[in-house]
Amino acid sequence: MSQSRNDLQDRRFGATFRTDSWWTEVLPVIIVFGGFGIYATWRAFQGVSYEFGPYLSPFYSPLIDAEHHWLPAWLSPALLILGAPLGFRTTCYYYRKAYYRAFFLSPPSCAVTGVGAGKYSGERKFPFILQNLHRYFLYLAILFIIILAYDAVKAFFFADGFGVGVGSLVMTVNVVLLSCYTFSCHSLRHIIGGKLDCFSCEVAGGARHKAWKGVSILNERHMLFAWASLVSVGLTDLYIKLLCEGTITDLRLF
Amino acid sequence: MAEATLRVYRGDKDGGGHVDYKVPVAPGMVVLDALHYIQGHQAPDLAVRWNCKAAKCGSCSGEVNGRPKLMCKTRMDDLPLDQPITVNPLKTFPIIKDLVTDVSLNYRINKKIPAFTPRENTDWRMQQDDIDRVQEFRKCIECFLCQNVCHVLRDHQKTEEFGGPRFFVRVAGLDMHPLDSVSRTELLKDELGIGFCNITKCCTEVCPEDIHITDNAIIPLKERVVDDYYDPIMWVIRKLTGKK
Structure with a gap:
């Protein structure tokens, strides 16, 4: 006999019999998500280096009162709009898993005791009960996809006419990845057809079943799209920032 | 050897x-x-x-x-x-x-769930498209690994307030059945405490039948609860149309 019964029922933080490096699962989330959060906050408050030729940073699109006619000089235009994509990602079902594990340690990993034993209320109380508003952020996110798609098309029209620069491709890839992330959303999957119990009994049920199946295929890769689009938004902004500051030059392909 | x-x-x-x-x-x-x-x-x-x-x-x-x-x-x-x-x-x-x-807790939770209740004069023919989803949930072998790993039960011991992943799978199988006539969203919200679930997906990771418990059962059920209790537009639509 090497251990007592109490060890088996240990509910202190970090208690586990797992022998693998479970903590390595949360490290990439802390680094990438945390790093993006710091970078995005800094860039949003900066209020400069967001527009170069036909390229507009996704952090600043749609661009509202860039000349500061009514917007106070200290207030960056990005701060007016970033609430919508931030809210969409914060309430996203995938990111919830990621940050509850990595930042709230609730639990840090499967079969590893988390924090807050005895005080846990999940998503039943404020502020986490607001996660239930995810579908409203989805509606806003779809609006942003339309705006960013317009920006991506505009990125092919330079002062001397139509052309393709590296920035045009960067912005196009970014909006494609963001679209994949947005249209693989669990709430969209529910709204578009998942809420029905009987597809064949409803008006346009066949079309809704096909739409639901399509979103379900995308939804299986929701995590992949979540990370890919997060990285692409950050890199698109960084590319335009570096162009604005003259650190790099935009290569025109034709 | x-x-x-x-x-x-x-x-x-x-x-x-x-x-x-x-x-x-x-x-x-x-x-x-x-x-x-x-x-x-x-x-x-x-x-x-x-x-x-x-x-x-x-x-x-x-x-x-x-x-x-x-x-x-x-x-x-x-x-x-x-x-x-x-x-x-x-x-x-x-x-x-x-x-x-002693896994009898699970059988006590199970008793809270209203059984399959077909509509009156049900036509028992069903389309495969309507039944696909439910068939995944029927794969459950009740090993209770998902109940065991769920931190709401394991760490926080909410055994009286929370149903657990196995029973969300069961409710999903009933609620999404094309011939069932009962809504279980009130049960999910109040008695089975689906709001305690914070989607950390450990139940899905341990399922030996590879049921996508979180994506296909719990999240769709959470969305149904949002429809009925947290979505103001749905509330207005229900008031205007008189539909439940």
């Missing part, structure tokens, strides 16, 4: 501890085979629940090196044999003896 050390929990509700057993490892051997070897050669009083040895009855759930697993599906050659392999009973449920736990 290679040899493994199994560090098996021995005890009952009053206490216990781990005992090391040396077991010869045969090709294709699973952890349940090793436990049977211990029963046959070293400790005939070792209690372990098992039945089919084919990952279909859901009886031999345990924790191997701290990970919730079906012991009949966990191969010895997938485990590091250079160190003792810890075999524990399910942590969430009270121990009866050794590796056998």
Whole structure:
């Protein structure tokens, strides 16, 4: 006999019999998500280096009162709009898993005791009960996809006419990845057809079943799209920032 | 022949501890085979629940090196044999003896769920498109690994307020059935406490039947609860149309 019964029922933080490096699962989330959060906050408050030729940073699109006619000089235009994509990602079902594990340690990993034993209320109380508003952020996110798609098309029209620069491709890839992330959303999957119990009994049920199946295929890769689009938004902004500051030059392909 | 050390929990509700057993490892051997070897050669009083040895009855759930697993599906050659392999009973449920736990909590939760209730004069023919979703949920073998790993039950012990993943799968199978006539969203919100679930997906990770518990059952049910209780536009639509 090497251990007592109490060890088996240990509910202190970090208690586990797992022998693998479970903590390595949360490290990439802390680094990438945390790093993006710091970078995005800094860039949003900066209020400069967001527009170069036909390229507009996704952090600043749609661009509202860039000349500061009514917007106070200290207030960056990005701060007016970033609430919508931030809210969409914060309430996203995938990111919830990621940050509850990595930042709230609730639990840090499967079969590893988390924090807050005895005080846990999940998503039943404020502020986490607001996660239930995810579908409203989805509606806003779809609006942003339309705006960013317009920006991506505009990125092919330079002062001397139509052309393709590296920035045009960067912005196009970014909006494609963001679209994949947005249209693989669990709430969209529910709204578009998942809420029905009987597809064949409803008006346009066949079309809704096909739409639901399509979103379900995308939804299986929701995590992949979540990370890919997060990285692409950050890199698109960084590319335009570096162009604005003259650190790099935009290569025109034709 | 290679040899493994199994560090098996021995005890009952009053206490216990781990005992090391040396077991010869045969090709294709699973952890349940090793436990049977211990029963046959070293400790005939070792209690372990098992039945089919084919990952279909859901009886031999345990924790191997701290990970919730079906012991009949966990191969010895997938485990590091250079160190003792810890075999524990399910942590969430009270121990009866050794590796056998009292899972009757699950049957009490199950009784809260209204059974399948078809509409009057039901036409029993169904379209495959309508039944696809529900068939996934019927794969559940009730091994209760998902109940065991769920931190709401395991760490926070919300056994009276929270149903747990297995029963969200059951409710999903009933609520999404094209012929069922009962809404279970009030039950989900109040009695089964679906709001306690914070989507950390451990239930999906441990499911031996590969049921997408979180994506296909819990999240769609959460969305149905949002429809009925948290979405102001849906509330207005219900008021205007008089539909429930």
